[in-house]
Amino acid sequence: MKSTAVVFDQPRQLSLQALALPQLQAGEVEVAVLYSGISTGTERILWDGSMPAFMGSTYPLVPGYETVGQVVKAPLGAKLKEGQTVFVPGANCFTGVKSLFGGAASRLVVSDQKIFPIADQWGPDAVLLALAATAYHAVSGGGGQEPFAPPDLIVGHGVMGRLLARLTVAAGFAPPTVWETQAERALGAEGYTVIRPEDDDNRAYQAIYDVSGDTLLLDTLIQRIRPGGELVLAGSLHQNLQFSTAQAVLREARIRLSGEWKRPDLLAINQLVDTGQLSLKGLITHVQTAQSATAAYETAFGDVACLKMVLDWSAHA
Structure with missing residues (x-):
């Protein structure tokens, strides 16, 4: 099975590549990606090459930690079931490339301990969960x-x-x-x-x-x-x-x-959105197909009117 992934070949240069997915292991599920967000913080410095060396930002790499998709394969005994909509805060399932953070791809194999079930009706707004959890963590301290x-x-x-x-x-x-x-x-x-x-x-x-x-x-x-x-x-x-x-x-x-969220922050944000106390609406300003990834990244980092860019992978699902 192949997955189409965004690959930063070097700073300011990307390609879409067909990368092999590994066989599912116990505790893993396969996710068909619907949407992935482009981070204007962490991903920007991966894109322009200014990520500090200690973060291990060697190229080529697959970016992305704001991913929403559906579980399409779940072995017997997996915590998540086929058909569930999930938030994926990154993946590490490709060989030959670094995964920083590995979520900008059409299909992912990921631990069912890492991903997070969400309501179906959130749509592309769900890519904002990581950013909302980061904002929440700045005040909450992660519940610790x-x-x-x-x-x-x-x-x-x-x-x-x-x-x-x-x-x-x-x-x-x-x-x-x-x-x-x-x-x-x-x-x-x-x-x-x-x-x-x-x-x-x-x-x-x-x-x-x-x-x-x-x-x-x-x-x-x-x-x-x-x-x-x-x-x-x-x-x-x-x-x-x-x-x-x-x-x-x-x-x-x-x-x-x-700068980093913890799982309690994500749980809190999930509850706030589910109960209507927090709205994620009106924050995504641009959506482009994954095939237009180069233009999407340039817009996300270069257009002041772009608050949030989302890649739509539904054609690959």
Whole structure:
């Protein structure tokens, strides 16, 4: 059995390749992929070649950790059954290529312990589960400790910023302020306010969550924290941090990094979406067929109007 996969042959160059799938082993299922999301954080730095060397980003590689599909083969005794819709946070089932993170393909063989059953009706919005869980983790801490203070300022109104703002409102906290410098991305707020940084004179925020990925903003953001406040850098970061120690000391600022979700975060997001407390609607702006993968990646990383790009694999299912 062959699977059609997106392969980054080298930075900024991809191809669609037919890769062999392994035989199913005990505890594994085969998934026919319906949709896979393109991450503008982790996948961007795989695409442009700036992923830190310690992450093992050698080429060629198969990207993708935001995958939705249906179980089509499940051996007797498997936890999941044929026909179930599942979320797949990556796979490692191909030889001859690295899997970072291996989910952008038409078919996958994956452990039934790794994937997660979801409701059928979510459709392509389900690719947002990993990003929503990342946003949730930034506040929840993965269920391993008491939750952190929710944001009263969010920097960046991309998908991550919108999810974090929606989660904050859904939890009953005061609606956060959101900074956005791109006029195209300032629209679409639901229950909170989006403003330009230069229009904000508040310099006493308790908890600032920066989801922009721009580490050059650190000094600016530290100056906006009240004494004893916290600056959270959430999401994908691949640059070293530099900031004025004096400014941070004056405010006794705490700086926390948060970038990965845990299974309790995914379980919590699943429940919030299922019960209608959190909406994933309106965040996917572009969908292209897998055959147009090169154009899709270029749009995802180069078009400011593209909040979220999804590859549609249904023609290969």
